[in-house]
Amino acid sequence: MSPTPSLHGFSLVAGTTVAPGGRTFRAVNPAGGEPLAPDFHEASPAEADRAMRLAREAQATFADATGETRAALLEAIAAGIEELGDALIARANAETGLPAARLTGERARTCGQLRLFAQLAREGSWVDARLDPALPERRPLPRPDVRRLLRPVGPVVVFGSSNFPLAFSTAGGDTASALAAGCPVVVKAHRAHPGTAELVGGAVARAVAARGLPAGVFSQLHGEGATLGVALVRHPATAAVGFTGSQAAGRALHDAAAARPRPIPVFAEMSSLNPVFLLPGALRERGAEIAAGLLASFTLGVGQFCTKPGLVFAVRGEATEAFLTALATGVRAAPCGTMLTPGIRAAFLANQARLLAAAGVAEWAGGAGEPAPERHEARPVVARTTAARFLAHPELAEEAFGPFTLVVEAGDGAELAACAAALSGQLTATLHGTPGDLAAAASLRELLAERAGRLVLNGFPTGVEVCPAMHHGGPYPATTDSRFTSVGTAAILRFARPVCYQGFPDALLPPALQDANPQGLLRLVDGRPTREPLAARRAG
């Protein structure tokens, strides 16, 4: 597949490409190893500063834009991405090795979530408007008129993610939720798919211009995470950061943000083993089916999902042995796959080798095919160990990002629970059980609820539904802030803060707080939710 000829290779600051200069790099096709034209130019510190300053200057105008304006912007971005057509899929495929079908699905998800946030912005109740009208007769003191709503925090820096070149990158969930909230966005494009980023970034910039918004609402820069990325996090104009990636990189951004003169929040979604607990009744009833589902889940996208199940726990016994046999049969027949980048593959092989070399850990089954190094392939592998080993060696609970999972066998239910208790924070935790299993496992469920953001019952954690009830987050080290999600409509809450208006006349209040409720929002009035307008206020 040939690279798209129209790519320019430059960063985009507030609607205009920046002059060439500094170092250049090329994307690499992981399925072939060849560098892809054109050269991409790293942004200079001055360009990063300019992007942030222009974002800051655009902030007030964009914060004042109506929900309808923001919705129209998000819809125009979605339409613009769709208009890129096959060229976008082709370039993303060349840069990531992900199959066209997967990328087509990811594009649909990306545009779907842009439109979901458009709906949220248009409807408007997400601002959590609260009105406590004045009580001038109250004793001992009158109550003033107090109203509050959520306002955008200011410019958000978004880091493109290697494993979702569309859905968690230039116009992915972080960008969609930040724009929906009314925050300008500066994207640090991922170096693995700069051409994809350029194509999508162009669509965003065109949509910003078409809606008549200040160009500073969107910029996208190419460069290194450790230099450009950290500089963006440290920039005084930056108000918040969205990141999906490794624990080391996420923690570095968190630490840089916390050490600023004015600390800012970093929403880093980093690392998760996504433990799966297989209870005895379920293994007896449908062990082979669970094995097939687990195989599909841990090898999906060559194991490169943040929700990939990397740890599986079961109690030793006949049913577990049968499950393991079925799993081994499946794994041996599973194909090798091209990983996203040479670096990700190297890290995966090193982590997998470390885990397989640990005392008491053995490979149980691996894909029969030979991975082609020139296609940066990896083969799926299942390893086995005991709960005693797992409990004694916390390093067995470190992530190997790729098609690898470790089955941990416990002697009994108590040891299974001990394994759950030893887990650190997770995006997800999964249970397979019959009604009888589950009734007997109440304390295990509680242990997992304390440690995970999402509990999956008799299913698998990969495939994150984008909906209001989704929570894609979890205690550290799954994320740096367990109170917020990066998927679903609640993601908008990361980028807003309350502002309270006391004693304001109606005309000076934001429409969301005005007596007549002109936007028809669901509001909390005197602590009670209602869409009704406020009864006419007393004079004075």
Next chain:
Amino acid sequence: MSPTPSLHGFSLVAGTTVAPGGRTFRAVNPAGGEPLAPDFHEASPAEADRAMRLAREAQATFADATGETRAALLEAIAAGIEELGDALIARANAETGLPAARLTGERARTCGQLRLFAQLAREGSWVDARLDPALPERRPLPRPDVRRLLRPVGPVVVFGSSNFPLAFSTAGGDTASALAAGCPVVVKAHRAHPGTAELVGGAVARAVAARGLPAGVFSQLHGEGATLGVALVRHPATAAVGFTGSQAAGRALHDAAAARPRPIPVFAEMSSLNPVFLLPGALRERGAEIAAGLLASFTLGVGQFCTKPGLVFAVRGEATEAFLTALATGVRAAPCGTMLTPGIRAAFLANQARLLAAAGVAEWAGGAGEPAPERHEARPVVARTTAARFLAHPELAEEAFGPFTLVVEAGDGAELAACAAALSGQLTATLHGTPGDLAAAASLRELLAERAGRLVLNGFPTGVEVCPAMHHGGPYPATTDSRFTSVGTAAILRFARPVCYQGFPDALLPPALQDANPQGLLRLVDGRPTREPLAARRAG
């Protein structure tokens, strides 16, 4: 006033007083200077560890308690505080120098907010339940059943505050909101009012026991912030921290929390100048009235409020001169007052002296009375400077916690706006203006909305209403996390995180997420708010 004879002077770990040991200290009566019996014993590191471990052990039981149980606990605490009667007011008066009338009012506020959080816990909709039922027929992929709610984060460490011995200390807003959320609480008592803390802590512990809850739900420790306080923040069992106090101490706690292996949030409410902007029309119409209101606000509680107005901005002219004359007259007649502690008084005098010694700053008027050092008194002072000086010297915007305010005169409206633009994050910003003033000051309002958590119009920032719409927070350095409030019902959101349940049968879901909506909560179903039960789900 004699100290209450029944005080024991010990920390309270999970319902029992801890053995004496380590260093001791006494409270000091700031109005007389004499140490107050009894000796208070500092908690050892082992006791701090035990308090946190017992809090951690109580977590699951308390998280599972119903809203009704938590409500009854909060109401029992309020009743217990009221039962302490005059002895509590007397001890708090002896320890803080605050007048009995103020303390009686503060007690009413404290009990009022405990009961407000009881209502919130009992009603239950604060858990923000969201249900997206399964769509098995959806194409290309079926949608799983996804539901989420907010769950308590775990043990919360609360730091008692010197300036609110009741409302922001042992059973103050942080404790009330954490308990309402279902989080065990460990209080680090403030050293300035340990007896008040002991009395209130006893009421809390008795309420915990009377409701049959694990004693680890509440502990209270005496000791130094820099040692005991930091140890509590660093303890692995601590999930979040509530703090009200100085910027230096709050930042130290924030930094310690951010540097943990598992970072945790610190909600520190720290420092605010609470700027007041006086527009020309308002000064012409009611300059004397504004002067009287400002005097009352900046001297309230001897200036020891986080919302004390410490900066006043106006455009030079006749009306401003008349306002300043009226203010000077009022200040000269204003009495001296006893400050909370010798340390707070020393810091105030030093900060005030530094500000008055700055080039271009002059005292404009001061209280005519002579402050009595043995009563740790301070006199109210107003100083004057120019906007040019203010803009050139950022150190003029540093807080002097006490009865001091600095009036800054601008040459014109543009310079006034430049002063607003130079401000850092604030809890509040206040505007006085006629309708005409305000219409002409749209950009000034926007500048202030970007920098403050609460905007007050034609009023004064002191006196923080406890209600659903209140936001007591603001951009750094007003707080360490501008997205959360420490006053009002939304304060509960600091201590909860979402947990999502995917594919769970009704019987295994928390009641808040069950089809029948047994608690009658307002929930988001398919993105739409409703109290209706869910229609019967399809089989399977």
